[in-house]
Amino acid sequence: MLRVGLTGGIGAGKSTVSKILTELGAVIVDADLIAREVVEPGTPGLAALAQAFGDGIIAPDGTLDRPALAALAFADDASRGTLNSILHPLIGHRTAEAIDAAPANSVLVQDIPLLVEAGMAPAFNMVVIVYVDAEERVRRLVESRGMPESDARARIAAQATDDQRRAVADVWLDNSGDPAALDAVVRELWANRIAPFEENLRTGTAVRVLPELSPADPQWPVQADRLINRLALLCGDRAMRIDHIGSTAVPGLDAKDVIDLQITVEHIGIADDLAADLATGGFPRLENIVADDPKPAYVGGETDPSVWAKRIHAGADPGRPVNIHIRVDGWPGQQFAVLFRDWLRADDDARAEYAALKVRAAEHASGIDDYDKAMDAYLAVKTPWFDAAFHRAWEWADKSGWTA
Incomplete structure (x- = not known):
């Protein structure tokens, strides 16, 4: 299934986006709803909170007095840590049950307020951030929810910053304006990206882009970092390193709008072992490409075709094309991919x-x-x-003392 992480600051409007996605056919797993369920009267969760924060957090009817808990739990980092240590395992267990119950081939949207803070972004095929600036969120929390302004500001301060959210955002939804405008944007996102992504993931279809140049984009390295974090989670210790390579890794260089990444492995068999996990993560294998073109011999080099073997995967997300080259550590193709990037970065001519x-x-x-x-x-x-550039890059490496 396609797993989408949905988050944003308190008061940003995640529930509005969830409602629209539900209408479009997504299965929603709402962390806030689950968080309420695990502290209902009579649950172990409510008992653990009362033991940690005192009986004053229990309302006369036996339910959780949320404002009273918030005043204590968000007062400092230690108290917030205590709250999280109680709730996160309970929420995690209930969330796993909800995910297991979702139909196969679903678009599963997990609405998680603290997705960024918990470092969960790499676990999703796509992360959607709902954005409203902090002052507007304070206003909405005070006017719509009746929250004291001091509490609203304390909760916002305890959450991730906008910059931290941008770093993990595949999609940035600005909910500052008319709700009707957001509705149209979410429906367009579903039609043009989420639904095609789900179909590509289900059918093992890679997104391919015609060789048309785009102006150099300073966001390419940021996007590459997000992809690298996902791949690192999928590969675990089977990947020796993962690098951003190719033209999008060279500042100021116009390029096809495709991120190229290289996974370095100990031997080619590991590349084959990774195939299923990468496909499940949204990166199907291109079966027709199994090697690089051997380059003419260089001093100490190698033209044996067997050491130019590689595997290549590509992304299923139509909104972020990516090529993933898997090469063996120390083989010429693996070395040249990193060398070529560094040479272009260093040599203006x-x-x-x-x-x-x-x-x-x-x-x-x-x-x-x-x-x-x-x-x-x-x-x-x-x-x-490239045949000549192969030699020139290695000559530069020898003169500059370059190492991979």
Whole structure:
């Protein structure tokens, strides 16, 4: 199933987004609802809270007095830690039950207020952040929920910052304006990204992008970091390292809007072992690519085709195309991928020369709608240059003392 993490600051409007997604067919697992269930009267959760914070948090009717608990639990980091140590295991167990009960091939949306704070973002195929600036959230909490302003500000201060949320956000939904505008944006997100992503994930379909250049985007490294964090969770200790490579890793270089990443493994068998986990995580394997083109020999180099073997996966998310190259540590393709990136970062002339080459290659492929034919035309211009660049990059490495 496609797993979407939904979060945002208190008062941002996550419940509004959840309601729209439910109408569109998503299965919602609401952490706030579960958090209320695990502290209902008679539950072990409520008893544990009373023991930790005192009987004053119990209302006369036996239910949890939430404002009283909030005043104590959000007073300092230690108290908040005590609250989390009680609630998180209970919420986690109930959440796992809800996930297991969801139908196969669902779009499962987990509404989790503290998703960012808990470091959970890499566990999801997509993270959606609902944003409203802090002052507007204070106003909404005071006017709509009757929350004292001091409590509203304390809760906001205890949560992640906007910058921390942006770092994990695949989708940033601004809910500052008219609710009707948000409705349209969420429905468009579903139609153009979430639903196609689910279908691609279910069918093992990779997103491929024609070789058309986009202006250099400073967000490419940020997006690469998010993908690397997901891959690190999927790979565990089977990955020796994961690097952002290719043109999107070179600041200021126009490129195809595709993030290239490299997973380095100890031997090629590990790459095959990773295939199922990567596919489940939203990165299906491209079965027709099993090696790089061997480059002409260089001093100490190797042209044996067997050591140019690799595996490649690509992303199923139509909103963030990605190529994932899996290569063996120390093999020439693995080394050159990192070297080429670093050479272009360091050598202005080489970077400018490569940028001009990419323009010519993209022009050569322009107007060809078939992906494979367009890539053949694009590579026909680039490949001869790379044979010489392979030597030039290693010469730079020898002179500069470069190490991977």
